[in-house]
Amino acid sequence: MTNRSKVEEPDQTTDSSSKETWEQFLEEFKESVGQFQFQIFGNHLKLVDRTNDHLIIGVPRSFHKEWLEEKQQNKFHESIHDVYGDNIEAEVKITDSELSNESSENNVKKIKDNNENPSNSSDSSSDSCFPFARSNNYNPDLTFENFVVGDTNEYAYSAARAIANDPVNNFNPLFIYGGVGLGKTHLLHAIGHEVDSNWSQANVKCINAEQFTNEIINAIREGDTKEFKYNYRNVDMFLVDDVQFLAKTDAAQEEFYHTFNELYEKGKGTVFCSDSPPEEISTIEERLRSRFGMGLTVDIQPPGYETRVAILQQKAEQEGLSVPKKVVEFIAENLAGNVRQLESSLTRLAMKTSLSKERITVELARKELSDLFESAESGSRKPLTVDTIQELVADHFSISVADLKSKKRTRAIAEPRQIAMYFAREHTNHSYEEIGDKFGNRDHSTVIHAQKKVESARDDNPDSELVHHVRTLEKEL
Numbered sequence: 001m002t003n004r005s006k007v008e009e010p011d012q013t014t015d016s017s018s019k020e021t022w023e024q025f026l027e028e029f030k031e032s033v034g035q036f037q038f039q040i041f042g043n044h045l046k047l048v049d050r051t052n053d054h055l056i057i058g059v060p061r062s063f064h065k066e067w068l069e070e071k072q073q074n075k076f077h078e079s080i081h082d083v084y085g086d087n088i089e090a091e092v093k094i095t096d097s098e099l100s101n102e103s104s105e106n107n108v109k110k111i112k113d114n115n116e117n118p119s120n121s122s123d124s125s126s127d128s129c130f131p132f133a134r135s136n137n138y139n140p141d142l143t144f145e146n147f148v149v150g151d152t153n154e155y156a157y158s159a160a161r162a163i164a165n166d167p168v169n170n171f172n173p174l175f176i177y178g179g180v181g182l183g184k185t186h187l188l189h190a191i192g193h194e195v196d197s198n199w200s201q202a203n204v205k206c207i208n209a210e211q212f213t214n215e216i217i218n219a220i221r222e223g224d225t226k227e228f229k230y231n232y233r234n235v236d237m238f239l240v241d242d243v244q245f246l247a248k249t250d251a252a253q254e255e256f257y258h259t260f261n262e263l264y265e266k267g268k269g270t271v272f273c274s275d276s277p278p279e280e281i282s283t284i285e286e287r288l289r290s291r292f293g294m295g296l297t298v299d300i301q302p303p304g305y306e307t308r309v310a311i312l313q314q315k316a317e318q319e320g321l322s323v324p325k326k327v328v329e330f331i332a333e334n335l336a337g338n339v340r341q342l343e344s345s346l347t348r349l350a351m352k353t354s355l356s357k358e359r360i361t362v363e364l365a366r367k368e369l370s371d372l373f374e375s376a377e378s379g380s381r382k383p384l385t386v387d388t389i390q391e392l393v394a395d396h397f398s399i400s401v402a403d404l405k406s407k408k409r410t411r412a413i414a415e416p417r418q419i420a421m422y423f424a425r426e427h428t429n430h431s432y433e434e435i436g437d438k439f440g441n442r443d444h445s446t447v448i449h450a451q452k453k454v455e456s457a458r459d460d461n462p463d464s465e466l467v468h469h470v471r472t473l474e475k476e477l
């Protein structure tokens, strides 16, 4: 990994007054763009060369350059002219040759270009040095290239890129929070992909907090936590999704706390995702919450109209689906919720037209997606709860909610229960553990099993009765 210092010295040919001027510029620019953005991007600026009318400024990565030349163009040049005078031209160059991989070139808002997936990093030679490296199942689609950047996710995106490119020297930890389906997991996997491709020997651990909980509980049950500790405390980067799902048990929180502390002290990069900001995660003990909030906390909000259009265009292109602009705009206007809903709308249209060979029109979208639009609208009014799901599912199958929570295992009860558990997991923010509790104190593994069963039926057996019920209920939900 690189070992860049925060503000690097100008090169030896420049004298001390030139160094002072440079620092003056950095100060002024920092004030102008704000501490937050400067922390992510500005800290990496370096004065490479200077003549009477020309400055060459070095930055490590292409997205730093984009930030300076596009996003902060005015403030950048104003600060330069204020400090160096009006006649000076500033040129920005990417100077960091230590990070050789250029997969992050030209990433921002790439909607039209067909990208190659950069995740095919199968350099196995390094795996033997780090027995746990590459054990992460990153979703190959969740890359920075495939992430559409807009006003509401820009900071999270930039911070994620920054930490992926420089896990050691950046702010630590990075804490990303936001509602369901807004791209948190996407960014987490994107960091994983990027670190893998830039730093082939890195031992990255990317897990869900529930998985962490299960592993520590199993290790304790088996009376051997040594291997667990070794696995988690010797990583170069620790990426944890859904930290709100870290179990309330002392053992899990205690172990998590010590894992974090040890990695933090060793200067290892950590990234956490959650549905709410650190101080609001009531299930997590105070000392851990304050650790989470120690670095940089960024949020993701639902995308605005323009971003929704861009996301739909990108997804359609990825799927090889030809969707007229008018239809894209129509969907974007009617689905203001999360990105997952946008994806569902396209999947539905794709399925519909692949069977009927119909063309995708606004009329077809209106007809096929009306329930999605309605649920997006009512979803923005009232979030679904497990209770509502249970009532709806019980009603649909003409059984009682008590049946769903009972120990009965006949198919007539067990299948509706599995469907209800599946919906509870898909449509609420509850952990497997919490959902299990709400279904008559069942184990979290029962909920996982139910979710897998419905998912695989949807994939492998779309004409089955079970999937038919799921679809009907989905419309009602």
Ligand code: ADP
Pocket: 142, 146, 147, 148, 149, 153, 178, 179, 180, 181, 182, 183, 184, 185, 186, 187, 311, 339, 340, 343
């Ligand atoms: P979260 O973890 O916040 O619940 P995910 O990261 O799982 O959400 O995102 C849900 C889906 O939406 C994923 O398929 C993801 O790829 C997609 N998605 C979210 N935000 C974006 C974005 N800005 N650009 C492209 N796809 C996105």
Ligand code: MG
Pocket: 184, 185, 186, 241
């Ligand atoms: Mg997620």
